[in-house]
Amino acid sequence: MLMAADKYQDIRDAIRDLCAQFPSEYFRQIDEARGYPEAFVDALTQAGWLAALIPQEYGGSGLGLTEASVIMEEINRAGGNSGACHGQMYNMGTLLRHGSEQQKRAWLPKIASGELRLQSMAVTEPTTGTDTTQLKTTAVRRADRYVVNGQKVWISRVQHSDLMILLARTTPLSEVTKKSEGMSIFLVDLHQAIGQGMTVRPIANMVNHETNELFFDNLEIPAENLIGEEGKGFRYILDGLNAERTLIAAECIGDGYWFIDKVSKYVNERMVFGRPIGQNQGVQFPITRAWINLSAANLMRFEACELFDASKPCGAQANMAKLLAADASWEAANACLQFHGGFGFANEYDVERKFRETRLYQVAPISTNLILSYVAEHVLGLPRSF
Numbered sequence: 001m002l003m004a005a006d007k008y009q010d011i012r013d014a015i016r017d018l019c020a021q022f023p024s025e026y027f028r029q030i031d032e033a034r035g036y037p038e039a040f041v042d043a044l045t046q047a048g049w050l051a052a053l054i055p056q057e058y059g060g061s062g063l064g065l066t067e068a069s070v071i072m073e074e075i076n077r078a079g080g081n082s083g084a085c086h087g088q089m090y091n092m093g094t095l096l097r098h099g100s101e102q103q104k105r106a107w108l109p110k111i112a113s114g115e116l117r118l119q120s121m122a123v124t125e126p127t128t129g130t131d132t133t134q135l136k137t138t139a140v141r142r143a144d145r146y147v148v149n150g151q152k153v154w155i156s157r158v159q160h161s162d163l164m165i166l167l168a169r170t171t172p173l174s175e176v177t178k179k180s181e182g183m184s185i186f187l188v189d190l191h192q193a194i195g196q197g198m199t200v201r202p203i204a205n206m207v208n209h210e211t212n213e214l215f216f217d218n219l220e221i222p223a224e225n226l227i228g229e230e231g232k233g234f235r236y237i238l239d240g241l242n243a244e245r246t247l248i249a250a251e252c253i254g255d256g257y258w259f260i261d262k263v264s265k266y267v268n269e270r271m272v273f274g275r276p277i278g279q280n281q282g283v284q285f286p287i288t289r290a291w292i293n294l295s296a297a298n299l300m301r302f303e304a305c306e307l308f309d310a311s312k313p314c315g316a317q318a319n320m321a322k323l324l325a326a327d328a329s330w331e332a333a334n335a336c337l338q339f340h341g342g343f344g345f346a347n348e349y350d351v352e353r354k355f356r357e358t359r360l361y362q363v364a365p366i367s368t369n370l371i372l373s374y375v376a377e378h379v380l381g382l383p384r385s386f
């Protein structure tokens, strides 16, 4: 595909080499078995890629969000699915930015070496959805512990993680002046929690995304596992969301390139009415439009990355990158499925799998409507709607 080389070519080459050991058939079989790509995640961890954002003093490689985004993009571009492991990239940032020195020394080197996985973050609840400040899960301080009660939904990778970041209300909503105050984040040791106050119920779903309902019934968390100041957790979580959105944008871009490569090859080869189907402009134009939109989304993604890495405000760019990239990858997915005709529906072409995977990003980790609402209010200054 026509693309200028960028300065991240070394990372791209290294990830492509690693992914070559885990071809599409590997991810297809994992998808069919509804399994977890253990071997792939282990290889990625052992090669140090999942510790990209951990500073060198804690055993990571101290790279920026830009490089991390290239890693995620290349995995999806190679036919894989970063959704199995992307949580560690952005969850770790919460600990890094807001954890105490003692917490960072205790956890980060082990996360960097792969001894521990921090793949999960529990925010969403069944009754409150996107309206996070209304969450019902509570954590009440009792001497040297917090006692947690409540419920979460759609919490991913819990069964394949050792640690989880939990957002819970520590001061009742009625006692705070701003609804965004009074929530706190905790690092939960999943091995200590599961079966001892925390129950995990897997949710069968359209994509092979290991995701779960969580129930908390007097789960006790040591007070030293509180991250940052009590009551400031919502702000800490928001800080991490720009990184999450930008990384997911990069994954969508990787998906989009995969779809365009796949369909371009196919329409050049598939002969109907005595000529390649790609000779028809009715076939060329949807593919081309998706490619153009993908290229534009890619620029916004790099702008968001650069701002984030320079510690400048990047909320608008991170959100816009996510929306543009999710839309472009979905457009590319539709074109790819359409022009494979019936074969697009056959598992062995991987198109239907990637189609399902990329569709998720219209809804999670934030839905397209909520991005539009953010940009309308915070960038354009339109009246607040909720």
Ligand SMILES: Cc1cc2nc3c(=O)[nH]c(=O)nc-3n(C[C@H](O)[C@H](O)[C@H](O)COP(=O)(O)OP(=O)(O)OC[C@H]3O[C@@H](n4cnc5c(N)ncnc54)[C@H](O)[C@@H]3O)c2cc1C
Pocket: 120, 121, 122, 123, 124, 128, 129, 130, 131, 153, 154, 155, 156, 157, 205, 209, 211, 360, 363, 364, 365, 366, 367, 368, 369, 370, 373, 386
């Ligand atoms: C596979 C998967 C994995 C996930 N993993 C995690 C995880 O690890 N941790 C976690 O905390 N959460 C996770 N989530 C949850 C995800 O972040 C939420 O599903 C998402 O933020 C949408 O929230 P909701 O499902 O509650 O939708 P709701 O808030 O109920 O909204 C439903 C739809 O209504 C529309 N809508 C809602 N409010 C408005 C409004 N004000 N204006 C216009 N439209 C609106 C939007 O289109 C939205 O898609 C995951 C979800 C999925 C499906």
